Amino acid sequence: MMKFYKEFKEFAVKGNMIDMAVGVIIGTAFNKVVTTLVNKVIMPPLSLLTDDVHFSDKQYVLREAKGDIEEIAIGYGALIEVLVDFLIISLTIFVVVKFINRFKAKAEDPKNKEVATPRNIELLANMEKLMKEQNELLKQRSK
Template identity: 40%
Template sequence: MAMLQEFKDFAMKGNVIDLAVGVIIGAAFGKIVDSLVQDIIMPPIGKLLGGLDFANYYVPLNGQAANLSLAEAKKLGAVLAYGNFLTILLNFVILAFVIFQMVRLMNKAQRKEAAPAAAEPAPPAEDIVLLREIRDALKR
C-alpha cells in the first residue's frame, strides 16, 4: 500500500500534470502543423516542381515504372520516398521554429517580470539605520 500512496503523490504533483497537459497540447499542435505543411505549403511547392503531389515523389528501387502513385509503387516493391521525407522534415522545421519562438517569448516575459523586482533596492536593516543615526549624532 505504501508504494500505491507514493505513486499517487507522485502523479498528483503539479509538474507531472503540467507535463501531461504539455504533451497533449503538443500532439494537437503537431497535427495542426502537419496539416499546414501538407495542405497549404507543399501543394504550391509541388506545383512549382512539376505539378504533382510532392509527397508522391519517389525513386523506385526494384525497376518498376516511376509514374505510379507512391502507394501503388510501395505495393510493387521498395521505393525511396524522398518527397514524403522532405514533407516530414519541413513539418519538423516549422514545428521547431514555432516552439523556439514560444520559448523565446516566455523567456522575454520572465525577464521583464524579474527586472522591476531587481531594480528596487531593499530597505536597510533596522540596526544599520540605528548606526547611521548614531554616526550622524556623533558628527554634530
C-alpha cells in the first residue's frame, strides 16, 4: 500500500495529473465550441442545400411504432453529424499542433536568437559544438 501511495504521490507531484486535468478541461470546453460550430454554422447551410432536411432527422426505419411498440430505426443522419464533428475536430487539432510545432522548432533551434531556447537544448547544442571541435583536433593530430 505504501508503494502505491509513493508512486501516486510522484505521479501527482511531477505534474502529470495536473497536465491531464487541464487537458480534460480544455477538451471539454473545445467540444462545446466544435458542437456549436457544427450545429449552428456548418449544418444549417448543408440542410439548406438539401431542401431544409436536417441530417439529425435522417433515419432508416426498420419497424414503425404501433401502439405500445417502439419504433426501431437506424439514425444515419446522426452518424453524418458526428463524422462532420470528427472531421472539424481533427482538422482543428492538426492546425493547432502544426502552429505549436512551428514555434517549438524555433525555440529548439539554438541559432535562432528571436526565441529563448530551453536550457537543455542549449546545453546539447554546446556539447555538439564541442564534440565537433574535438573531432577536428583529433583529425589534425592523426595526420
